[in-house]
Amino acid sequence: MQQPWWRLWGAAAIWIMVSVSVPAWGQRNPSGDTLIDGSVAQQAMATAAQRNGQIFGAAGFLDRVLEPTMQLHLGDSVLAAESSILQGMIRAPANLQGACSSDSGGTCPYGYLDIDAFSSAGGVGWQGENASLFYVASWTAMRLTEAGTEVTYPMLAIALAGLGFFNLYTAPLYTGPTKVMDGLASLFELSTEDYIVGAGYRVSWLGMSLGGRVGFLGSNQGSGAYLRLDEGVTRLMASAVLRTESREIPYAMVGMQHSAWLASVVGLGPSETHERLPLTLSLYGQSLRLEPMAPPPDAVASHSSLWTAHAGIESLAVGDLGYLEAAAAIGIKPTPFLHEVRGSFLFGNTTSGVLASVAYVGMPAMPYYGTRGGGSLGYRLEFVAGGLRLALRRNDSDILMRYPFAQGETQIYIGYSSDGGDAS
Amino acid sequence: MNGWRNAATALLTLLYQTACITAELPASDICDEVGYAISSRAFGCSGDADQASKIYDRFMATYTCQIKGYAGDEFGKTLTLANDTALPVEAAYQCPASLRQVPCAEVSSDNFAALFAHTDAVCASLMTPNKR
Numbered sequence: 001m002q003q004p005w006w007r008l009w010g011a012a013a014i015w016i017m018v019s020v021s022v023p024a025w026g027q028r029n030p031s032g033d034t035l036i037d038g039s040v041a042q043q044a045m046a047t048a049a050q051r052n053g054q055i056f057g058a059a060g061f062l063d064r065v066l067e068p069t070m071q072l073h074l075g076d077s078v079l080a081a082e083s084s085i086l087q088g089m090i091r092a093p094a095n096l097q098g099a100c101s102s103d104s105g106g107t108c109p110y111g112y113l114d115i116d117a118f119s120s121a122g123g124v125g126w127q128g129e130n131a132s133l134f135y136v137a138s139w140t141a142m143r144l145t146e147a148g149t150e151v152t153y154p155m156l157a158i159a160l161a162g163l164g165f166f167n168l169y170t171a172p173l174y175t176g177p178t179k180v181m182d183g184l185a186s187l188f189e190l191s192t193e194d195y196i197v198g199a200g201y202r203v204s205w206l207g208m209s210l211g212g213r214v215g216f217l218g219s220n221q222g223s224g225a226y227l228r229l230d231e232g233v234t235r236l237m238a239s240a241v242l243r244t245e246s247r248e249i250p251y252a253m254v255g256m257q258h259s260a261w262l263a264s265v266v267g268l269g270p271s272e273t274h275e276r277l278p279l280t281l282s283l284y285g286q287s288l289r290l291e292p293m294a295p296p297p298d299a300v301a302s303h304s305s306l307w308t309a310h311a312g313i314e315s316l317a318v319g320d321l322g323y324l325e326a327a328a329a330i331g332i333k334p335t336p337f338l339h340e341v342r343g344s345f346l347f348g349n350t351t352s353g354v355l356a357s358v359a360y361v362g363m364p365a366m367p368y369y370g371t372r373g374g375g376s377l378g379y380r381l382e383f384v385a386g387g388l389r390l391a392l393r394r395n396d397s398d399i400l401m402r403y404p405f406a407q408g409e410t411q412i413y414i415g416y417s418s419d420g421g422d423a424s
Numbered sequence: 425m426n427g428w429r430n431a432a433t434a435l436l437t438l439l440y441q442t443a444c445i446t447a448e449l450p451a452s453d454i455c456d457e458v459g460y461a462i463s464s465r466a467f468g469c470s471g472d473a474d475q476a477s478k479i480y481d482r483f484m485a486t487y488t489c490q491i492k493g494y495a496g497d498e499f500g501k502t503l504t505l506a507n508d509t510a511l512p513v514e515a516a517y518q519c520p521a522s523l524r525q526v527p528c529a530e531v532s533s534d535n536f537a538a539l540f541a542h543t544d545a546v547c548a549s550l551m552t553p554n555k556r
Contacts, residue, residue: 036514038521040460093449093457093517110449110501110513294524295468304473334473367480368467370460 033113034095040370041092043293044405045115045142056288056402057138058196058217059226059241059251061121066136067213067228068258069417070127081122082415086399088114089142089406117142117403130202132213137195194219196226209233217241235259237284248289255284258314282312282327288401290334293368306404307333310340315350322347325357329397337364337373340397344380355382361395361407369405376407389415451503454516455489458551461520462531462539469528482534487551491516505549519547 035042061082069078094113123136198215209232217224222245230237238254256262262281290304312327323346329339344357357380365373378395391413393399399409459480467476495502495510503511522544530539540547 036517038461038517038519039457040464040520043464043524093453095514112449290467290473292468292471293464295471296528303471304467334477365477366473367460367463368473368476370457370464 035113036093036095036110039093040293040368041090041115041405044369045090045092046294056251057119057121057140057192058123058136058194058219059239060402061123061138062134062136062196062215062226063228063239063253065121065415065417066123066125066134070125070132070134073418074127075129077124077126078418079122079124080415080417081120082413083120084118084411084413086117086119086403086406087410087412088408089117089403090115091408114408115142132200132202133198134200134213134215135195135197137193140192192220194221198226200228202232207233234261249287250289250291252287253284255282255310257282257284259283279316280314282310282314285309286401290366290404305333306401307331308339308401312342315346318345322353323349327359331362331364334366335364338362338375339400340378342378342397348384350384351387352385355380355384357381359395359397361397361400363400363404363407366404371405371407374407387416387418389413389417391415449513451491451493452489454503454513455491455550456484457517457520458523458547459484461523462536465523465526465528466531469531479531479534483536486534486554487536488554490550490552509549511546511549515546516550518544519550522547 061080065080065082066078069080091112092115094111096109096111096113117140119138119140121136121138123134125134126132194217196215196217198213200211200213202209202211204210211228211230211232213226213228215226217226222243224241224243224245226239226241228237228239235256235258237257238252240249240252242249258280259282260280262283263279266281286308288306290306308329308331310327310329312325314323314325314327316324316326318324325342325344325346327340327342327344331337331339338360340359340361342357342359344355347354347356359378359380360375361378362375363371363373365371376395378393378397380391380393380396382389382391382393391411393411393413395407395409396411399411400406403409462483463476463480466479467473470476490506492504492506495504501513503513503516505511522542523539526539526542530542537553
């Protein structure tokens with residue numbers, strides 16, 4: 001291990017605790033605000049967030065963070081972890097008693113309260129010349145899901161800071177039989193845990209580098225499997241989560257990510273196909289099953305999904321200043337919509353720099369989730385150094401895929417990976 | 425190194441500004457909640473997102489919101505309905521809450537009058553069929 005990663009996580013934990021709990025205490029004391037029973041938003045918190053978070057938790061972390069890190073560390077072991085606070089994951093009608101003052105005559109206003117979600121994920125992997133092993137685990141929680149519950153943000157911030165610090169040590173345990181995380185989880189009304197443990201193998205055949213990974217997916221909502229197939233030269237890949245009980249595929253992704261080969265085919269990139277820089281293209285599609293909220297026992301299984309198609313130019317070098325990126329995505333189902341148009345600039349490089357990004361992000365109307373849909377402005381501001389990534393993101397298209405009702409959200413993210421690479 | 429510190433300071437400042445957000449609750453949003461609840465229940469029963477969206481559209485096109493606004497203080501606890509009766513805000517939310525429990529057969533058609541027969545009585549006060 002090259003990095004003093006425990007120091008980084010310690011600093012990160014303190015950073016989160018200070019950055020969140022101080023403003024929570026200082027701006028206003030929200031204690032006393034209570035949700036009104038009956039809103040669809042309240043229902044959404046208690047059901048859809050739980051399931052969608054679970055689908056993307058360990059599998060999403062494996063695809064986004066650990067897998068690219070393992071590819072860069074042939075013959076070595078790697079670790080990665082991330083924690084985030086998703087502010088305003090949903091807006092729920094509430095009785096804002098915390099905003100009452102003594103001169104208001106005892107009349108408390110009603111309003112919308114932004115409800116936050118908390119998540120953490122961690123994993124370890126080993127990539128040999130051909131074989132690989134990996135383990136990832138994630139945890140997603142919300143404090144406020146039942147009507148009448150008081151908001152207590154400072155406690156949440158402290159809990160999340162502790163979670164971020166201990167996540168790497170406890171990830172193999174908190175979804176296992178010992179449940180060491182139950183003490184912390186008891187602070188929240190709703191928490192989901194899932195993990196994937198698995199292995200992979202890669203072979204060379206007819207000039208191609210064919211790889212496959214298979215994992216067992218366990219969670220407190222049932223078990224399943226994670227599958228991934230890829231080709232190393234073109235970076236063509238497909239991954240999916242399978243649910244054993246329902247025999248469904250709640251999450252699937254297929255296409256090419258960070259492909260220099262694709263760039264060379266369209267005449268933009270280099271002929272050497274294994275290089276990430278100076279230019280790569282991405283072209284892929286995703287499918288996420290839309291989870292019904294509070295289905296009755298006799299309800300039919302869900303068969304509706306959110307389908308999106310993504311295309312992007314990445315790592316277009318602009319002199320010595322940095323790299324330009326552009327991306328666009330359209331939604332195909334449940335109704336056609338423009339999902340994202342994004343422009344980014346990375347000052348520095350992928351291991352040390354600052355990424356600034358602005359986007360238009362759109363979502364369809366989903367009355368069953370209590371959302372009107374429409375477009376909004378999104379941004380990302382990220383700092384990367386020494387394997388550590390700090391980010392502030394608003395209206396992020398990836399988050400909206402996971403939580404379709406979360407328009408207006410802001411994500412505070414901190415992540416660490418052995419290479420300091422694509423933990424985005 | 426100073427650049428890094430300045431950037432971190434700027435990020436922290438942004439974080440401070442994003443904590444603990446609240447917004448007003450327009451009175452008419454409660455009627456939207458009734459439509460959302462019907463759509464959500466339909467989706468929960470059938471798993472068909474497209475059908476659930478269409479039911480919402482049909483309901484909102486054929487029913488009218490009866491909430492005139494807040495009584496007295498704009499941010500008071502009580503709503504005023506079209507017939508000038510008063511209704512506590514939290515009582516109004518009993519309508520969408522009761523829609524969570526209706527039988528699936530009642531949300532598979534456009535017979536919203538039959539649907540309301542299975543819900544809290546306050547639903548019929550909040551939303552009434554359009555006059556022809």
